[in-house]
Every structure is written in C-alpha cells, then in structure tokens.
Amino acid sequence: MPAVRRDLGDFVEAERQVPELGELLRNPQLDKRAKTAAVDAVAGEADPLVLNLLRLLVEKNRAGEVAQVAEEFERMAAVEEGELSVELTTAYELSDEEARAIVGQIEQRSGRKVEANRTVDPELIGGMVLQVGSRRVDASIRGRIEQLGRDLRTRV
Numbered sequence: 001m002p003a004v005r006r007d008l009g010d011f012v013e014a015e016r017q018v019p020e021l022g023e024l025l026r027n028p029q030l031d032k033r034a035k036t037a038a039v040d041a042v043a044g045e046a047d048p049l050v051l052n053l054l055r056l057l058v059e060k061n062r063a064g065e066v067a068q069v070a071e072e073f074e075r076m077a078a079v080e081e082g083e084l085s086v087e088l089t090t091a092y093e094l095s096d097e098e099a100r101a102i103v104g105q106i107e108q109r110s111g112r113k114v115e116a117n118r119t120v121d122p123e124l125i126g127g128m129v130l131q132v133g134s135r136r137v138d139a140s141i142r143g144r145i146e147q148l149g150r151d152l153r154t155r156v
Helices: 002-017 020-027 032-041 048-059 061-081 096-110 141-155
Strands: 083-090 111-118 126-132 134-141
Touching: 002 020, 002 032, 002 048, 002 061, 020 032, 020 061, 032 048, 048 061, 061 083, 083 096, 096 111, 126 141, 134 141
Parallel strands: 083 111
Antiparallel strands: 083 126, 126 134
C-alpha cells in the first residue's frame, strides 16, 4: 500500500506542477489513446495498481478527477491504517515544538497516529479549535466569549 500511496501522490503532484497535463486529461475532445499515452509517459514506472487505475480513469472519461480520487484514497488508507486526520486552528502560528506537543497529546488520548493540518485564524484571539471529522472542539477565546454571550441572552 505505501508504494501505491506514493506513486498516486507523485502523479497528482506531476499534474499540479505541469498544468498542461491536467488540461490534457480533462479535455473531452482529446482521444483516449492520447490520454493513455500521456499517463503511460508520466507514470510508466508506477506501481501496476496505480497505472491500471489511471488507465481506467482515462477509459471512463474521469482522468481529470485524479486529484479527487487520490484524496479519497488517501483518506481511506489513513482510516485503514488507524491514522486520525485533524484540523488544528490557532490564533497564531505555532512553533514545530508546540504543534508536536499538541499532536502528541491527541495521539496519546486517541491511541492513534495523528496527521494534523495547521491553520492560523487571528480572530480566535487565543486558544485553538480542533476539528476531527464532524466533531469540533472550540477552546478559543472567541468561542468562549460567544458562548458567554449566548448564556447571557438565555438568562435574560
């Protein structure tokens, strides 16, 4: 599975770096043989599963959706391997050491390997928001202020 993940990711990266490749794959007027030749030229040394997947996407007129397929495959592979994907939003840019400490706490509590996507939202004022799938934990100052406002409105 690691080779498939790597090779599929490499193809998507090639598509990003060479916009003409993406345009070629999305062009509905271009012959499937030309698209297959392009796929073979770019991914000819890839794992056979990846090469067959790319050729199947060409055959089914879905070659322009390789990035979406790879993203979904990556998500499914992460779930299968017990990885947890989280969105960590903080009020300021965390140092790598701070981020590792937070991720380490999440890994310890969840018992799973964590892949964190970090973003910054200065409007949080302080603290952080952690999004895991559909579950959201808001430990930001802005979130606390908003909750306080809601509590005050319900008491009046």
